[in-house]
Amino acid sequence: MIGFGAVAGVGTLIRWDLADRFTPPAGTLLVNLAGTFALGAAAELDGLAATLVGTAGLGALTTFSTVMLELVELWAVDRRRALAYGALTATGGLLAAWLGLELAS
């Protein structure tokens, strides 16, 4: 339980730190793609290791709600940028998952 909290806390802090280093929404895109690749690569883990690495660490590192908020906010000011961000997140996320899963299998 302490391990779960520590790992989830680190994931949250890394996401916060990276989000601040780039112009939104680039930081969100970066943590989501990196976290998705890593989760795919960790697909063979099970039990406690899967809970710590996948559920706590990479689950907390990546975020879905921020993507949705950023899409709604961007859509109001720049529809092309919103569409580009949505398309990059979707295709990049699926590609990152595929690459990670290939590495694991």
Add this chain to the structure above:
Amino acid sequence: MPAAYGAGVQRSMPFLLAGGIIGAAMRWAVGEVLSSPAATLLTVNTIGCLILGAVTVLGRTPRPGATAATRPSHPSPIRLGLTVGFCGGLTTFSGLAVDLMSRWRDGTGGAWALAASSVAIGIAAVMAGRSLGRRVSWSPS
């Protein structure tokens, strides 16, 4: 850590950590209770989008064109703990993307339905949260 926050970092850190840990623990607990990955993903992501939409607008006059890039860069520790901490920890992008790709690779089906419903419900939840948040007078400053 974001250097620009200066002394604010120390004040924000406990809220961020608490929010992120509680959010991630809740996502784990929902997964244990529902035991279906798709139901878990839709549940945590929808709740997170709803809360994030609401907390982001709390106490802020609607300004057309407000985005993450134009919002005040020094949100209060409580707001930071609820948004970046709790909602970020509760919702997951990696879990969704890997689940979708596994369905496609294994031929288990349901990938398109889960992808489409995740995005449609996620955007609707953010918008519902924003309109709910504008009716609340309390603000985390």
